Amino acid sequence: MTTDREVLIEVQGLQKSFGELHVLKGIDAEIRRGDVMVVVGASGSGKSTFLRCLNLLEHPTGGTITFEGVNITDPSVNINLHRQKMGMVFQQFNLFPHKTVLKNMTLGPTKLLHQSKAQAEKHAIELLERVGLADKANAYPNQLSGGQKQRVAIVRALAMNPDVMLFDEPTSALDPEMVGEVLEVMKQLAREGMTMVVVTHEMGFAREVGSQIVFVDEGVIKERSNPKDFFENPQNPRLKDFLSKVL
Amino acid sequence: MQQFFSDLWTSFEKTFIYDDRWKFFLDGLLATLRIAFFAALLGILLGFLVAAVRSTYDMRQQSGKRALRFGDVIIKILNVICNVYITVIRGTPAVIQVMIMYFIVFANSRNKELAAVLSFGINSGAYVAEIVRSGIMSIDKGQFEASRSLGFNYTSTMYHIILPQAFKNILPALGNEFIVLVKETSVAAYVGIAELTYVGNLIRSRTYEAFFPLIAVALIYLVIVLLLTFLLKKLERRLRSSDH
Numbered sequence: 001m002t003t004d005r006e007v008l009i010e011v012q013g014l015q016k017s018f019g020e021l022h023v024l025k026g027i028d029a030e031i032r033r034g035d036v037m038v039v040v041g042a043s044g045s046g047k048s049t050f051l052r053c054l055n056l057l058e059h060p061t062g063g064t065i066t067f068e069g070v071n072i073t074d075p076s077v078n079i080n081l082h083r084q085k086m087g088m089v090f091q092q093f094n095l096f097p098h099k100t101v102l103k104n105m106t107l108g109p110t111k112l113l114h115q116s117k118a119q120a121e122k123h124a125i126e127l128l129e130r131v132g133l134a135d136k137a138n139a140y141p142n143q144l145s146g147g148q149k150q151r152v153a154i155v156r157a158l159a160m161n162p163d164v165m166l167f168d169e170p171t172s173a174l175d176p177e178m179v180g181e182v183l184e185v186m187k188q189l190a191r192e193g194m195t196m197v198v199v200t201h202e203m204g205f206a207r208e209v210g211s212q213i214v215f216v217d218e219g220v221i222k223e224r225s226n227p228k229d230f231f232e233n234p235q236n237p238r239l240k241d242f243l244s245k246v247l
Numbered sequence: 248m249q250q251f252f253s254d255l256w257t258s259f260e261k262t263f264i265y266d267d268r269w270k271f272f273l274d275g276l277l278a279t280l281r282i283a284f285f286a287a288l289l290g291i292l293l294g295f296l297v298a299a300v301r302s303t304y305d306m307r308q309q310s311g312k313r314a315l316r317f318g319d320v321i322i323k324i325l326n327v328i329c330n331v332y333i334t335v336i337r338g339t340p341a342v343i344q345v346m347i348m349y350f351i352v353f354a355n356s357r358n359k360e361l362a363a364v365l366s367f368g369i370n371s372g373a374y375v376a377e378i379v380r381s382g383i384m385s386i387d388k389g390q391f392e393a394s395r396s397l398g399f400n401y402t403s404t405m406y407h408i409i410l411p412q413a414f415k416n417i418l419p420a421l422g423n424e425f426i427v428l429v430k431e432t433s434v435a436a437y438v439g440i441a442e443l444t445y446v447g448n449l450i451r452s453r454t455y456e457a458f459f460p461l462i463a464v465a466l467i468y469l470v471i472v473l474l475l476t477f478l479l480k481k482l483e484r485r486l487r488s489s490d491h
């Protein structure tokens with residue numbers, strides 16, 4: 001594992017409370033360019049909260065997040081500019097139902113990156129072709145299957161040319177037969193060198209493309225290692241217990 | 248029988264034809280339409296502004312940011328003002344509001360119609376604000392988050408993503424509010440503004456004929472409301488077919 005790749009995201013002592021509920025109790029992480037960090041843990045352990053803190057959809061109550069050298073938890077930072085570089089994919093897809101697939105994809109690039117309509121559409125079509133959905137460009141989200149929706153959500157984020165992609169259980173809301181097509185797109189992305197942080201229960205995916213896997217439990221990272229060690233030689237008893245349930 | 252019809256004709260003639268009284272009805276109708284139209288515009292403007300303030304305040308409360316900024320204080324103050332406005336308007340009868348506007352605020356002005364427009368516009372704004380806010384709240388939080396995660400700021404997110412969807416959801420309620428508004432302008436008769444209801448009542452007192460003036464006024468309101476309903480249904484259908 002080379003360590004000379006640029007650090008894209010550095011998380012130090014990240015804490016998050018919702019009122020009395022102390023969800024994250026000091027998380028440290030380092031995500032380098034090209035990394036695929038897979039976050040696993042029991043439901044309710046704070047995986048989503050961790051991911052959503054990375055682009056400040058949740059505001060941390062302690063610690064810092066440094067993205068491309070900028071401490072984005074500093075209140076004087078314009079987070080909107082940094083979010084343009086962090087694509088996010090949600091469990092529930094969150095496509096804009098009042099816009100076509102193409103409009104979903106070109107809204108950000110035209111309004112935020114000031115691309116021309118033609119330029120943005122050309123890029124969008126290329127991306128749609130890559131995920132096999134070019135024929136759906138003019139469809140509305142509710143005319144798509146779950147798997148198709150999630151693939152559109154992925155390319156909508158990619159249309160902004162992000163430096164990192166955040167995935168929050170992207171296949172958990174899908175019918176089983178559609179999980180594969182979405183995972184395939186994500187694996188492809190990983191192979192192309194995209195930096196990714198992925199919260200998932202798909203252990204096959206974690207094993208295949210993860211570069212580091214972290215186990216979140218009781219508000220901290222209890223174990224962090226490469227896929228081989230993580231699955232074949234887990235150290236933490238809670239992780240052993242967790243793996244025995246999900247594998 | 249013949250006597251009955253000739254009596255009927257006489258009262259009809261007294262009500263509408265003698266002294267060109269139909270022109271009174273026409274003027275009254277136009278006044279009603281003017282008041283309702285400009286009051287609706289004002290109501291939409293106020294309603295959206297107030298809803299914007301209240302939703303922004305709600306969002307900021309939820310987001311749990313660490314630093315308290317100057318903007319937060321402003322929003323907080325504006326939110327209090329908006330809450331007072333909504334509470335007062337919804338907690339007092341429209342008749343009293345018109346009377347206050349007319350006899351107190353406009354005590355030294357002769358522009359009676361403007362008093363009515365302001366009064367009904369301010370009244371309607373409070374209801375529109377609550378409708379718009381409920382529309383904004385009805386949009387799934389994920390829509391907001393998806394837009395913010397792309398890098399859109401709060402205002403652009405509202406403009407491009409939330410409001411277009413909210414508008415479609417609230418169109419029936421908004422339409423209903425304007426139908427209520429049209430009928431409510433009849434309250435202006437109470438302070439002597441010469442709109443439709445006032446005219447009907449005036450003709451009644453001049454002719455000692457109650458039937459034709461009052462039934463005519465009722466029918467005119469009914470036609471306006473039916474027309475509005477028809478237009479709204481059409482708009483709703485258009486919006487619904489423009490996407491899925």
Ligand SMILES: Nc1ncnc2c1ncn2[C@@H]1O[C@H](COP(=O)(O)OP(=O)(O)O)[C@@H](O)[C@H]1O
Pocket residue numbers: 018021023041042043044045046047048049050
């Ligand atoms: N906005 C919120 N307000 C209050 N509590 C929340 C909020 N979001 C998450 N939580 C709580 O934080 C804990 C962690 O949630 P989450 O990060 O969604 O877990 P996971 O994604 O691992 O299932 C849960 O107990 C959840 O109820």
Ligand SMILES: [Mg+2]
Pocket residue numbers: 047048049169
């Ligand atoms: Mg989650």
